[in-house]
Amino acid sequence: MKVSVDRAACYGSAECAHRAPSVFGFEDGYGLVRSGQEGAGDDPQVREAAEKCPSQAIVLTR
Template sequence: MRVTVDEGACIGAGQCALTCPEVFTQDEDGFGTVAPGREDGAGSPLVREAARACPVGAVVLVEDA
């Protein structure tokens, strides 16, 4: 599974970083971003919960083929 944050949709609510801090962080402007090297979701079961917690759906999960 690959995970990204849609920068155009993110409003900086921070729910991703609060829910799954080992995969998500916030940039200097407070917007959500995937931590460097964690684009694969880091195997965390909380990645899906972080996607559900995002109020604007900016966390995007793509299943590997």
């Protein structure tokens, strides 16, 4: 699965970057998917980060 962050929805809690730091970064007050990690949506830590994101800004797609 693919993973992305909906910047319009993200409110910058940085939790994703703490939960799965190899996939998510935090820059300018927003979470982001690190370059080259866009296909990491099947990683259990990424799925958990998506579930726990307080603004549901982490998008998993096929």
